Amino acid sequence: MHRFANPTRFLSIARPLTPALLGIGLAAILWGCYAGLAIVPPEARQGDSARILYIHVPAAWLGMGGWMALAIAGLVQLVWRHPLAGVSARAIAVPGALFTAICLATGSIWGKPTWGTWWEWDGRMTSMLVLLFLYLGFIAFVNQGEERAAISRAAAIYAVVGAINIPIINRSVVWWNSLHQPASITTGGSAIEPELLWPLGFTVLGFSLLFGAFVLMRMRAILADAKVEARLRRLAAEG
Amino acid sequence: MICADAIPNVKPKQQRLILAVVALIAVIGAGLLATLALRDQAAYFFTPAEAKAATITPGEEVRLGGVVERGSIERQTDGLTIAFRLTDGTAVVPVRYTGIVPDLFAEGSGAVADGRFRADGTFVADRILAKHDERYMAPQMDHIPLNAGDTVVEGDAA
Structure with a gap:
């Protein structure tokens, strides 16, 4: 099992890193959510419904960032055939899909009081829904075979090609007339006043660390699963 | 797929990298063309x-x-x-x-x-x-x- 020589080193790093990410992440999320719900004032025009942004924005970032990580894992798998590439791609897919779903759900809940509709087929919403379907397709794709840790070349290509949707989501509010507003935070600054912005830093950081902890936990579980599988197979062969 | 020995003096790893980069550029180009073509149809409203x-x-x-x-x-x-x-x-x-x-x-x-x-x-x-x-x-x-x-x-x- 020479392929797991490298994962062993990975595990020695991942084991202490997981609780650290989880602990700091949860603390940042709790403080950010408390601040977002109880400390900052209601937004001038939307009132209290604007507070959902402290969940919606990190969820959107992690849904999209998750796919970028998935695409990089796919590329590493295709070019360098690193044994951990497939494992990390499998591990990223489920939390990525989860945060994309949270982004869609919170956006919909915000859309009803703000826009007056739960759902519209505008560019931003449609392309984000496509991202959720891409995640679900990837999860189905990598779970159909016998393989427990690595992913097929086709799945890796799917992950890389699917990344084309990420700049489309990002630019959808610029390229097309859309109901969704343009980005509030750009390289040119923030259109969210500092007084309302600061808890967002905590929730974005917190959810990102939580995402990292999820990925490490899932990678460890996938590696353990593959190890068990290999041992059972060897036992069966020895009879 | 290019075989590992198709081009001499180039490692298979580098060949795969070149192939992946070329494919990536082609896909991004195709995606951009498609979205540009959709520009009018995909607009949510008329001004x-x-x-x-x-x-x-x-x-x-x-x-x-x-x-x-x-x-x-x-x-x-x-x-x-x-x-x-x-x-x-x-x-x-x-x-x-x-x-x-x-x-x-x-x-x-x-x-x-x-x-x-x-x-x-x-x-x-x-x-x-x-x-x-x-x-x-x-x-x-x-x-x-x-x-x-x-x-x-x-x-x-x-």
Whole structure:
């Protein structure tokens, strides 16, 4: 099992890193959510419904960032055939899909009081829904075979090609007339006043660390699963 | 797929990298071309200027989006019908709507109207959505351009 020589080193790093990410992440999320719900004032025009942004924005970032990580894992798998590439791609897919779903759900809940509709087929919403379907397709794709840790070349290509949707989501509010507003935070600054912005830093950081902890936990579980599988197979062969 | 020995003196790893980069560029190019081609079809609404340029026949279902012109909202005596003007800075379309508007529907703010043009150029909407912009503001008086307040006062006065 020479392929797991490298994962062993990975595990020695991942084991202490997981609780650290989880602990700091949860603390940042709790403080950010408390601040977002109880400390900052209601937004001038939307009132209290604007507070959902402290969940919606990190969820959107992690849904999209998750796919970028998935695409990089796919590329590493295709070019360098690193044994951990497939494992990390499998591990990223489920939390990525989860945060994309949270982004869609919170956006919909915000859309009803703000826009007056739960759902519209505008560019931003449609392309984000496509991202959720891409995640679900990837999860189905990598779970159909016998393989427990690595992913097929086709799945890796799917992950890389699917990344084309990420700049489309990002630019959808610029390229097309859309109901969704343009980005509030750009390289040119923030259109969210500092007084309302600061808890967002905590929730974005917190959810990102939580995402990292999820990925490490899932990678460890996938590696353990593959190890068990290999041992059972060897036992069966020895009879 | 290029075999590992197709090009001498190049490692298979580098060949795969070159192949992946070329494929990636091709995919990004295809994606960009596709979205550019979708530019008109995938738009969620027409702006007033686009609607005028597109020569839409009266009665055809369209969606119109723009900014509600300041001072243009007039509430009719039935208390439910409103008339206002949607503008994109170049063209202006008069709109009529009977029903309840979202809370954020206000003069100087974005709105989207589903409906159809009448022969006289008035747009009759059967649904109004409010558009929110990217600004999030704390509720101090010196920050607010007082859009929301204006409409509430007008609504009460009518």
